[in-house]
Amino acid sequence: MKETSDILIVGAGIVGIATALELQKTNSALTITVIEKEKYSSCHQSGNNSGVVHAGIYYEPESLKAKFCSQGLKATEKFCKEHNLPYNKVGKLIVATNEDEVLRLKKLEERAKANGIVVEIINKAELRKLEPNINGLQALYSPNTAITDYKQIVFKMEEIFKSNGGVIYYEEKVISGKENDNCVVVKTNKRTIECSKVINCAGLHSDKIVESFGCNPNYKIIPFRGEFFRLNNQPNDLVKHLIYPVPNPERPFLGVHLTPKIQGGFTVGPNAVLAFKREGYKLTNFNFKEFIDTIFYKGFWIMLWNNKKSAVSELIDSISKLAYLKRVNKYCSQIKLNDLGHYPAGVRAQAVSLNGKIIDDFLFIETKRCLHIGNAPSPAATSSIPIAKYIVNKININ
Numbered sequence: 001m002k003e004t005s006d007i008l009i010v011g012a013g014i015v016g017i018a019t020a021l022e023l024q025k026t027n028s029a030l031t032i033t034v035i036e037k038e039k040y041s042s043c044h045q046s047g048n049n050s051g052v053v054h055a056g057i058y059y060e061p062e063s064l065k066a067k068f069c070s071q072g073l074k075a076t077e078k079f080c081k082e083h084n085l086p087y088n089k090v091g092k093l094i095v096a097t098n099e100d101e102v103l104r105l106k107k108l109e110e111r112a113k114a115n116g117i118v119v120e121i122i123n124k125a126e127l128r129k130l131e132p133n134i135n136g137l138q139a140l141y142s143p144n145t146a147i148t149d150y151k152q153i154v155f156k157m158e159e160i161f162k163s164n165g166g167v168i169y170y171e172e173k174v175i176s177g178k179e180n181d182n183c184v185v186v187k188t189n190k191r192t193i194e195c196s197k198v199i200n201c202a203g204l205h206s207d208k209i210v211e212s213f214g215c216n217p218n219y220k221i222i223p224f225r226g227e228f229f230r231l232n233n234q235p236n237d238l239v240k241h242l243i244y245p246v247p248n249p250e251r252p253f254l255g256v257h258l259t260p261k262i263q264g265g266f267t268v269g270p271n272a273v274l275a276f277k278r279e280g281y282k283l284t285n286f287n288f289k290e291f292i293d294t295i296f297y298k299g300f301w302i303m304l305w306n307n308k309k310s311a312v313s314e315l316i317d318s319i320s321k322l323a324y325l326k327r328v329n330k331y332c333s334q335i336k337l338n339d340l341g342h343y344p345a346g347v348r349a350q351a352v353s354l355n356g357k358i359i360d361d362f363l364f365i366e367t368k369r370c371l372h373i374g375n376a377p378s379p380a381a382t383s384s385i386p387i388a389k390y391i392v393n394k395i396n397i398n
């Protein structure tokens with residue numbers, strides 16, 4: 001018998017599950033099916049991240065990131081409170097350690113204010129008072145930045161979705177889709193499902209899904225591994241806030257930060273190293289087919305050329321723990337080499353356009369019956385609830 005579903009969602013990460021739940025809340029009569037290739041949800045980005053609920057400081061004013069992040073902070077706090085999930089408004093300090101960074105901090109303050117985010121610049125003495133173990137000339141203080149456990153959020157959303165009749169097939173991979181005037185026929189490795197609309201939330205594989213649905217994505221996902229260390233041998237009160245460096249304008253990511261974890265303890269990280277496999281959690285992970293696919297992409301080489309300095313230094317920091325430590329010691333000198341213990345890495349799905357541009361904002365690609373989320377890097381975990389609302393509005397289910 002032919003299987004049908006009103007909506008089919010590819011991927012049970014935080015974006016896919018938040019969207020499934022939002023659709024169900026909007027129209028409880030809809031049949032919604034989520035297909036997830038792993039044994040359980042949030043196996044990839046949503047379960048391997050820093051756990052920071054961002055306030056929305058960094059993002060280009062008027063961008064989707066700026067809008068969804070600040071809405072997402074409030075929505076995430078509300079969801080955690082409603083469902084008794086861990087959420088701690090620890091606040092964040094972005095620490096300038098030299099004069100050049102002091103200037104950049106001022107620009108960051110202006111941007112945060114343009115985005116309507118509460119921030120305040122504090123001086124060296126105030127920083128020392130707040131964080132005696134942190135060295136800096138100035139810091140940008142964001143009182144509302146928080147920490148949580150995104151895995152627990154996904155599990156809770158999933159539980160609500162399933163208890164209200166939503167269906168999730170695990171260990172099942174979407175292979176292709178064919179869109180016609182009346183429906184989309186989706187093939188997985190286990191079945192064929194006919195549906196009215198498809199939402200692609202496949203993260204590290206979003207471009208491959210676009211291709212397998214017969215469209216040209218005009219971008220490629222380039223995987224960037226983010227390596228962390230757990231801090232050993234340090235006191236519980238090493239820091240009270242999230243400690244971030246001032247972002248380097250030559251690098252697209254936020255920099256190695258010191259993060260109090262919601263379960264206790266601290267991590268430092270993540271760096272941003274080019275991975276040789278989309279799900280390449282270790283330096284030695286290599287996938288020949290994916291590697292060839294990447295190196296035949298013109299945009300990859302342009303991106304690499306434009307970011308050659310940071311690509312090399314990120315690789316060095318990945319190979320040498322000592323080089324990595326130097327980045328942390330810039331703002332916290334009491335961390336030593338033997339304090340850096342094992343902690344699992346994450347891999348970011350970063351969309352890169354044909355002209356080598358690292359696509360900064362969230363990206364959506366629409367056809368009549370499909371909506372592909374082409375780029376959902378950080379802060380997409382923070383922003384998942386507003387992203388889900390945006391998708392529900394966009395796909396027009398009624």
Ligand SMILES: Cc1cc2nc3c(=O)[nH]c(=O)nc-3n(C[C@H](O)[C@H](O)[C@H](O)COP(=O)(O)OP(=O)(O)OC[C@H]3O[C@@H](n4cnc5c(N)ncnc54)[C@H](O)[C@@H]3O)c2cc1C
Pocket residue numbers: 010011012013014015016035036037038041042043044045046047048049050051052053054172173174175201202203204205209225226227270345346347348349376377378379380381382383
């Ligand atoms: C190191 C790191 C640190 C980060 N820190 C933060 C942070 O502190 N705060 C923040 O807001 N964001 C952070 N992010 C970003 C955030 O984690 C991601 O933006 C977010 O999790 C993206 O969610 P997603 O659902 O789009 O993707 P994913 O969580 O990757 O989910 C995609 C899912 O699709 C499935 N899938 C793929 N292909 C198929 C297929 N063919 N068939 C079926 N299923 C398929 C995958 O198995 C996966 O489960 C971080 C990311 C990383 C990697």
